[in-house]
Amino acid sequence: MFRGQVNERRPLPLGLFSPVNVALTDLAFRLAALGYVAFSLADLLTTSYALNHGALERNPVAASLYQSYGIAGLFAVKAAAVAAIVLTLRFMPRRPAVWLGTVFAAVMAVVVAANVGAIAPR
Numbered sequence: 001m002f003r004g005q006v007n008e009r010r011p012l013p014l015g016l017f018s019p020v021n022v023a024l025t026d027l028a029f030r031l032a033a034l035g036y037v038a039f040s041l042a043d044l045l046t047t048s049y050a051l052n053h054g055a056l057e058r059n060p061v062a063a064s065l066y067q068s069y070g071i072a073g074l075f076a077v078k079a080a081a082v083a084a085i086v087l088t089l090r091f092m093p094r095r096p097a098v099w100l101g102t103v104f105a106a107v108m109a110v111v112v113a114a115n116v117g118a119i120a121p122r
Contacts, residue, residue: 025094032101033086039108040082044075046115055118 047057048071057063065073085104089097 022094025098028098029089029094029101032098032105033089035105036101036108037082037086039105039112040078042112043108043115044078046112046119047074050115050119053119 047062051057051066051071057066062074062077065077069076086101089101089104092100
């Protein structure tokens with residue numbers, strides 16, 4: 001550097017370690033959790049519709065629950081699992097909770113799409 005020249009160093013972006021806007025991450029968490037709950041409910045509805053119209057449950061655990069307790073048992077276990085996941089995410093650090101909530105919502109969206117594909121008339 002030459003004499004009299006100003007060194008304008010800009011800090012590197014920190015990515016995951018950068019400061020967080022709490023309001024935005026809270027909103028993102030709420031949206032991810034809401035998406036997960038909504039797609040889980042859609043999974044329950046499409047699954048119950050399919051089961052009532054002769055389809056077979058492909059998940060062995062869910063199939064066993066359905067055989068033993070009917071659709072109410074399947075709903076109860078699914079509701080408990082969704083509640084446990086959302087509560088766990090609620091107490092996690094916000095960024096990982098947003099990412100995990102988004103992944104859970106995306107997985108459930110794929111499941112719902114598969115259910116709709118299976119029950120759609122051909």
